Amino acid sequence: MELRGKTAVITGGASGIGLATARQFAASKMNLVLGDIEDGPLQVAVDELRAGGARVIGIQGDVSKEDDVIAMRDAALAEFGAVQLVFNNAGVGGGPAIATPKKVWDWVLGVNLDGVINGVNAFVPLFLEQNEGYVVNTASEAGLVGVGGMGPYCASKFAVVGLSESLFHELAMTGKDVHVSVLCPNFVRTRIYESQRNMPRDLVSYNESPMVQKGMKLAKQAVDAGIDAADVARAIEDAVASNEYWILTHQHSAIAITEQRLEWMRGGRVPFANLGVKAPS
Ligand SMILES: NC(=O)c1ccc[n+]([C@@H]2O[C@H](COP(=O)([O-])OP(=O)(O)OC[C@H]3O[C@@H](n4cnc5c(N)ncnc54)[C@H](O)[C@@H]3O)[C@@H](O)[C@H]2O)c1
Numbered sequence: 001m002e003l004r005g006k007t008a009v010i011t012g013g014a015s016g017i018g019l020a021t022a023r024q025f026a027a028s029k030m031n032l033v034l035g036d037i038e039d040g041p042l043q044v045a046v047d048e049l050r051a052g053g054a055r056v057i058g059i060q061g062d063v064s065k066e067d068d069v070i071a072m073r074d075a076a077l078a079e080f081g082a083v084q085l086v087f088n089n090a091g092v093g094g095g096p097a098i099a100t101p102k103k104v105w106d107w108v109l110g111v112n113l114d115g116v117i118n119g120v121n122a123f124v125p126l127f128l129e130q131n132e133g134y135v136v137n138t139a140s141e142a143g144l145v146g147v148g149g150m151g152p153y154c155a156s157k158f159a160v161v162g163l164s165e166s167l168f169h170e171l172a173m174t175g176k177d178v179h180v181s182v183l184c185p186n187f188v189r190t191r192i193y194e195s196q197r198n199m200p201r202d203l204v205s206y207n208e209s210p211m212v213q214k215g216m217k218l219a220k221q222a223v224d225a226g227i228d229a230a231d232v233a234r235a236i237e238d239a240v241a242s243n244e245y246w247i248l249t250h251q252h253s254a255i256a257i258t259e260q261r262l263e264w265m266r267g268g269r270v271p272f273a274n275l276g277v278k279a280p281s
Contacts, residue, residue: 001134001179001240007031007080009072009123011063011115012090014041016190017138017183020229021087024237026054031080034058035072036090037198055080063090063115064107066122073122082130085240088119089138089183092195093219095212097151103203105152111198112156116163124167127178134240135180137164141250144184145257148274149215157184168245181239186250187226193219 008025012018013034022032026049034049036042039060046058059075061068076083094100094108116137127133142150143157164182171178191197193216196207206212232249239247248254260271 001084001132001243003028003030003085003237003240005029005031006084007033007076007082008085008087009033009035009076009083010087010089011035011069011072011119012138013058013087014038014045016192017185017188017229017232018087018089019045020233021089021236022049022056023052024230024233026052026056028237030085032056033072033076033079033083035061035063035069037062062111063088063118064110066118069115069118069122073126083123083126084130084132085134085136086119086123087136087138087236088116089136090115091138091140091156091192092198093150093192094152094195095206095215096149097154099211100152101203101206103200104206105155107200107203108152109156109159112153113159113163116160120163120167124171124178128174128176131176131178133178135164135167135178136183136236136240136247137180138183139164141184141186141254141257143182144254145261145271145273149218164245179243181236181243181245181247183232183236183247183249184254185227185232185247186253187222188229188232188249189223189226190229193223 008030010018010022013022014036022034034045042058042060046056049056057079059072061072063069091112092108094104137160139160140157142154143161146154161182164180167180235247235249264270
């Protein structure tokens with residue numbers, strides 16, 4: 001897709017990968033709608049991009065709510081007349097698979113999976129109607145391998161990979177100029193380890209448990225050692241420009257871990273995947 005002059009809606013656009021991609025798309029002269037649950041950082045992001053000459057608006061909203069995502073799409077249509085790209089990117093981390101309260105599972109799945117479902121439902125019919133559109137869904141390398149310590153997160157990201165793959169085949173069958181990519185990064189330096197800042201108020205006490213505190217500390221260490229979000233943004237733009245389905249920013253580890261899972265399925269060794277724990281040599 002030629003990006004210049006087109007309009008993109010980016011969820012989770014006020015921070016991290018979403019904001020870096022907004023900067024990348026702005027440099028390529030796209031119009032932008034940033035959707036985010038955090039109003040203050042959203043305004044800061046919009047002001048920064050406008051100061052750089054971009055045409056951009058910010059819409060505060062929660063991607064787990066269908067109406068909020070529809071409002072982001074409608075705001076894009078009202079402001080720019082058309083929309084050609086949606087980046088379903090907003091996401092949060094959660095606790096382990098063991099003993100995480102159901103409400104925390106619901107929050108993680110609500111943002112990471114329902115957010116993508118809402119984006120697909122709001123935008124794909126429009127894209128098919130106009131015979132032009134591009135969907136980028138943020139999953140994770142944790143959508144390619146189950147990682148100890150990240151149960152709800154892995155469940156949501158595996159689901160996003162599956163959903164995106166189904167969408168890829170369905171779109172191919174339509175024969176229309178509408179495409180999808182799935183983003184599966186390993187660690188990227190963002191605020192993902194502070195996801196609890198957006199947790200519903202009644203769940204916040206969950207973060208006080210020593211096990212959750214330990215998980216957040218390990219997540220921070222891993223994220224701080226990750227790649228720059230600007231590198232991810234460049235990979236996204238390249239994938240959209242060349243219509244590549246898989247966006248594997250850490251191609252070596254993504255393929256290695258997938259091969260290790262295949263070996264496991266064939267009766268071989270169990271892959272080693274635990275948050276913050278080094279593999280035994
Ligand atoms: N950082 C990593 O190491 C990494 C690796 C793989 C995948 N990802 C994925 O990348 C995506 C972006 O995360 P990030 O790393 O940039 O983290 P981040 O915390 O810096 O940015 C996430 C953004 O999403 C917003 N958000 C949270 N809940 C929301 C909701 N309900 N509705 C709307 N917006 C909401 C936050 O306010 C924030 O601006 C996520 O889907 C995440 O799972 C991150």
